[in-house]
Amino acid sequence: MNTNLHVILSLFATSSRLQRKRAYLTVAAIAWGTVAILLLLAFGEGLKRQMDKNRRSTGENIAVMWMGETSKPWKGMPPGRPIRLRIDDLELIRARMPQLKSVVGEVVSWRTALTYGRNTVNGRVIGTNVEYGEARKHYPQPGGRFISPEDDVQRRRVVFLGDEMAKDIFGGEKPIGKTLLVNNAPYLVIGVMQHKTQMGMYGGPDSNHAIIPISTFRAQFGRDRLNNLLIETQQPEQMRAELKRLNEIVGGKYGYDPSDDRALPAWDMVKSSATTKNILIGLQLFLGIVGALTLLIGGVGVANIMYAVVKERTREIGVKMALGAKRRWIIMPFVLEAVVYTLIGGALGITIATLLVALTAFIPIEGNKVMSFLGRPTLSPQIGVVTSLILGVIGLLAGYFPARRAASVDPAATLRYE
Amino acid sequence: MTNNGSIIRMAGIRKIYDTGKIKVEALKGIDLDIGKGEMVAIVGPSGSGKSTLMNLIGCLDTPSEGEYTLAGEDVAGVTRDQLAEIRNRRVGFVFQNFNLLPHITALENVEMPMLFGGIRPKERRERASEVLSRVGLGERLDHRPTELSGGQMQRVAIARALSMNPDIILADEPTGNLDSTSGSDIMSLFTDLWQQGRTLVIITHDPALARRASRVVEIRDGRITADHAPAA
Numbered sequence: 001m002n003t004n005l006h007v008i009l010s011l012f013a014t015s016s017r018l019q020r021k022r023a024y025l026t027v028a029a030i031a032w033g034t035v036a037i038l039l040l041l042a043f044g045e046g047l048k049r050q051m052d053k054n055r056r057s058t059g060e061n062i063a064v065m066w067m068g069e070t071s072k073p074w075k076g077m078p079p080g081r082p083i084r085l086r087i088d089d090l091e092l093i094r095a096r097m098p099q100l101k102s103v104v105g106e107v108v109s110w111r112t113a114l115t116y117g118r119n120t121v122n123g124r125v126i127g128t129n130v131e132y133g134e135a136r137k138h139y140p141q142p143g144g145r146f147i148s149p150e151d152d153v154q155r156r157r158v159v160f161l162g163d164e165m166a167k168d169i170f171g172g173e174k175p176i177g178k179t180l181l182v183n184n185a186p187y188l189v190i191g192v193m194q195h196k197t198q199m200g201m202y203g204g205p206d207s208n209h210a211i212i213p214i215s216t217f218r219a220q221f222g223r224d225r226l227n228n229l230l231i232e233t234q235q236p237e238q239m240r241a242e243l244k245r246l247n248e249i250v251g252g253k254y255g256y257d258p259s260d261d262r263a264l265p266a267w268d269m270v271k272s273s274a275t276t277k278n279i280l281i282g283l284q285l286f287l288g289i290v291g292a293l294t295l296l297i298g299g300v301g302v303a304n305i306m307y308a309v310v311k312e313r314t315r316e317i318g319v320k321m322a323l324g325a326k327r328r329w330i331i332m333p334f335v336l337e338a339v340v341y342t343l344i345g346g347a348l349g350i351t352i353a354t355l356l357v358a359l360t361a362f363i364p365i366e367g368n369k370v371m372s373f374l375g376r377p378t379l380s381p382q383i384g385v386v387t388s389l390i391l392g393v394i395g396l397l398a399g400y401f402p403a404r405r406a407a408s409v410d411p412a413a414t415l416r417y418e
Numbered sequence: 419m420t421n422n423g424s425i426i427r428m429a430g431i432r433k434i435y436d437t438g439k440i441k442v443e444a445l446k447g448i449d450l451d452i453g454k455g456e457m458v459a460i461v462g463p464s465g466s467g468k469s470t471l472m473n474l475i476g477c478l479d480t481p482s483e484g485e486y487t488l489a490g491e492d493v494a495g496v497t498r499d500q501l502a503e504i505r506n507r508r509v510g511f512v513f514q515n516f517n518l519l520p521h522i523t524a525l526e527n528v529e530m531p532m533l534f535g536g537i538r539p540k541e542r543r544e545r546a547s548e549v550l551s552r553v554g555l556g557e558r559l560d561h562r563p564t565e566l567s568g569g570q571m572q573r574v575a576i577a578r579a580l581s582m583n584p585d586i587i588l589a590d591e592p593t594g595n596l597d598s599t600s601g602s603d604i605m606s607l608f609t610d611l612w613q614q615g616r617t618l619v620i621i622t623h624d625p626a627l628a629r630r631a632s633r634v635v636e637i638r639d640g641r642i643t644a645d646h647a648p649a650a
Contacts, residue, residue, distance in 0.1 A: 324506020412478040
């Protein structure tokens with residue numbers, strides 16, 4: 001064993017003095033492939049993380065429902081009846097489904113005039129519950145707050161603004177503490193939402209609406225029919241069952257078939273986030289395969305060069321065999337050579353890719369529309385493991401086939417003739 | 419090694435090359451005994467089966483039929499790796515076109531068989547420089563083959579053949595690629611080796627070289643046609 005290793009290393013040492021230029025080219029091919037696979041996977045990973053973050057920015061474990069129409073007959077009543085929940089129904093649902101984390105109603109006033117000084121903006125005003133802030137991730141910028149239970153109880157005229165809307169109304173001024181007019185009624189600005197990139201939305205982006213307490217909304221606009229109902233579960237896997245239970249309760253009150261999914265059409269974000277996750281895994285897989293194929297081309301390059309080397313050294317192989325070299329002493333130096341080229345190329349590629357990924361850290365994400373969706377390319381340990389494995393396999397394959405050919409050389413045939 | 423002191427014992431050796439469509443019988447029954455300390459020249463026209471015989475003697479190939487013992491060791495039915503080991507220990511090759519490895523030094527070329535023979539690096543180095551001095555190349559250890567003349571290259575090859583102290587030196591047209599001066603130098607070197615008690619088998623066209631042998635074996639059409647002392 002020891003002798004074997006010694007012989008193989010000695011032979012490798014003498015043969016690697018040859019063909020410097022080829023070695024450089026081979027290493028470059030592998031390095032290029034490695035950079036390609038790493039960058040593709042890093043972009044995939046960054047995209048995945050960013051999309052995951054963006055997806056969560058609408059809310060986790062929530063389902064949003066619209067007011068629909070029945071599509072099935074129920075107890076003698078025909079289909080096609082509109083179902084319109086009222087603000088008071090929220091109390092009923094909360095009482096019957098105490099296990100829910102929150103039950104939130106939304107009442108919407110479209111194209112409402114919001115005026116500050118001489119500047120008027122037409123936008124969405126939503127009356128909603130206090131729990132909306134947590135459930136829909138409306139986090140206030142420093143110095144502000146979301147609507148509070150007292151605001152709701154006392155029907156205060158306070159407003160929480162989306163960040164884009166705040167910019168539209170106030171320009172460069174600081175909005176918090178200022179008073180603006182909502183349909184000519186004065187409201188105090190209590191908070192502005194922190195910027196977020198949203199993957200999914202309904203009605204419009206969160207950054208472009210204004211939130212007021214639901215009691216205040218009812219008092220000012222005189223409406224108590226909900227536009228949307230939103231429930232939040234403690235755990236994601238509870239959502240299906242809770243939606244079913246909700247339809248039983250609401251269906252019981254309004255008289256519709258609980259299995260009728262058109263009465264209260266729901267957007268189950270738990271379900272759609274699972275879909276998104278699968279799409280992202282698919283995307284990463286695709287990028288990985290593209291990268292692996294690029295790397296494979298590098299591997300084919302190595303194999304090709306090793307083949308040429310074997311062909312060129314046929315006589316040399318024959319001589320070594322005549323002098324008493326065993327098969328493995330012919331094969332292993334070739335395999336070793338291919339593996340060493342691959343490993344050096346791989347190390348070089350990993351270094352370059354890491355540097356490139358590190359460089360992207362200097363591109364600001366905030367305020368960059370492309371980057372806020374693409375995210376930052378990220379090299380994860382798994383990517384490192386996958387790349388190393390692929391490199392190892394390619395190195396071995398690229399060495400094995402040429403080496404097998406080398407060992408099949410017939411010494412008697414090669415020695416005598418030029 | 420064996421009772422009667424013969425190194426090579428061949429009995430009824432046949433070699434058939436089967437290319438699929440045609441069968442070529444290169445050797446049609448060879449009986450050959452070469453004793454220790456002989457210097458045998460194998461002569462014959464091209465196509466006579468000389469090379470095939472040389473491949474078999476050198477264990478580069480195995481016979482299709484017949485028995486072959488080399489220094490008491492039965493060569494039939496061994497694996498490729500075992501055959502390699504036999505070559506390494508028992509046979510020193512000298513080729514017409516030298517077959518030195520071009521990218522390593524004379525010293526490293528001579529060390530190569532010892533590397534395969536499992537000899538330690540220090541001893542390899544010492545023995546390699548010693549045999550190179552013996553063939554008159556003590557000053558050229560670190561030269562590469564391309565920096566040497568044809569005669570010098572053949573001396574390196576002979577040093578390489580001697581390095582494992584083999585039972586036979588097997589030379590294939592050793593003077594075929596050399597000018598007459600270098601050729602006669604190499605012939606003298608072979609004669610010296612013979613006088614030192616080594617066994618040599620030389621395949622040659624060169625009548626001058628055949629004359630120096632102790633025995634001449636003529637081969638024609640796959641059979642031995644004559645076996646005698648050299649003509650004076």
